[in-house]
Amino acid sequence: MSAITREDVAHLARLAHIRMDEQELDKMSGELAVIMDAVAAVSEVAGDDVPPTSHPIPLTNVFREDEPGEMLSQEQALAMAPEAEDGQFRVPAILDGE
């Protein structure tokens, strides 16, 4: 497997919506390379015959009646919003120049 590069980290930071400066990218890529090196053996252990486990205690779908329950009021839901207007969350523009 290819090692994690500085360009990879820059790409991942964009995907994860975390702004990183040059210095952070340098530090992070060095650290991640060490960590990935330590965990890489994981991919060489299990063969195709081993099923993956996503959940430790086997569960099938859990169903319940679709009944109205307690809910937050509009005021409660907006109380901690960074910005709110007319009973709604106010967000920055989605596109440039709007």
Place this chain on the structure above:
Amino acid sequence: MSETTETTETNDLIRLTALQMAERLRVGEITSVELTQAHLDRIAAVDGGERGVHAFLHVNADEALAVAAEVDAIRAAGGAEAEALHPLAGVPVAVKDNIVTIGQPTTAGSRMLEGWMSPYDATVVTKLRQARLPILGKTNLDEFAMGGSTEHSAFGNTRNPWDLDRIPGGSGGGSAAAVASFMAPLALGSDTGGSIRQPGAVTGTVGAKPTYGGVSRYGVIAMASSLDQIGPVARTVQDAAALQELLGGHDAKDSTSLTEPLEGLLTAARQHDVTGLRIGIVSELKGEGYQEGVLERFREAVTVLQDAGAEVIEVSCPHLKYALGAYYLIMPSEASSNLAKFDGVRYGNRVVPEEGGTIEQVMGATRAAGFGEEVKRRIILGTYALSAGYYDAYYGSAQKIRTLVQRDFDEAFSKVDVLISPTSPTTAFGLGEKIDDPLAMYLNDVATIPANLAGIPGISVPGGLAEGLPVGVQFLAPARGDAVMYRAAAALESRLEQAWGAQLWAQAPELDDTRSTQPVGVGTADRTAGGENR
């Protein structure tokens, strides 16, 4: 003279076990207000200041005393309502700050949530309120529970009461340190890879991770959803069992919670008997990488159990050597997804770049400013492990290791009732010692992680001291086998206490009253992280 007597009484009171406190409340020997105030006084004395323990991010004095007064009034009135009080009613408790609470800030140790007030209570908090346990406050943790030392908290580190220049473990260092230094008899923790058990080990306290699903996680700020579990932090095994019984049971709001409650925990912890119990030493969880003093205490613990009538054999779980690697792929993958919601849109602290920008740029700046280094590291690592072209090699392979680890445990539990190992390979290390070496920090979790991968319960109990610092002994049991885990742990605890002539905490150093170094006005009043730079 009378002041000295009073201080001694307060000191004695806070050093009782939670169940002893409960009994004194029940017979009317003390009131909950007295008991709660004694703990608030202790917090005021040893938690603040430059050399304070700093276990609490927020102290909830007014509400705690109000709840205590309610309990006292109900008891004083007698009758059916007094009869119906929960056995732990009036015994104060602390709550890890990644568990949401109405009326108190919940920060998860992150700048992202500084000042955030939850509009709802976690189910475990609702249960504490229903049982009328006064909530003393919110305890410090590594940011979003990511770390093994509590140094990754955005609001300053917590100190280990056994040596103030050492870490209290993590991520639940605040809860463990609060209980170890008698600021709280009980606390809640969350354990994704050892965050309850490892702090327990290094602070000489008891911490248990229940079977996955044994306690509702509704209202815990999720890190890795297939691994996270809420559990009790206490000074004795019985106290931990009693608290887990209070917290546990099915919750419709957490569809991963077990439908059948885990019962008989306190009864099992009271049994103290391991005659004929089959205990397996895990070959892979000792030896290289483990401090000699830790191994010495571990071997003594095994001998003590043998002498008490347990049948001890060695068992091998060969895939445990890959567990750490699998964990550090699965956990960041799930964390990167769970933490996507912190984007500064609906709640949390929004940061707008100086030049302004689109929502995407605002999210980028918000997350850059709101998250600390370790959180960013895990998000990037998880994003990588889940990305196209790497998913099968990393996340997929890690999930297969998980299957192999489970099979190893199944095989082991076909031969023995419980497994035993050191909880943590070392005693508490120095503050700052591993902060710049993420991998060294991760290696601390080597003995605790397998239980999270397999969903089985685990508990750490004090095993004695190595060079003056606590060592933890871990018991693991099959899924839903929490009762036998408590039974084995309690047996070891009682035999060791007989040998020591007292509980381990009798050997803990006295903490100085730090109030003289505190600014005027910081005392028992409500105190919240954020404003002060500590």
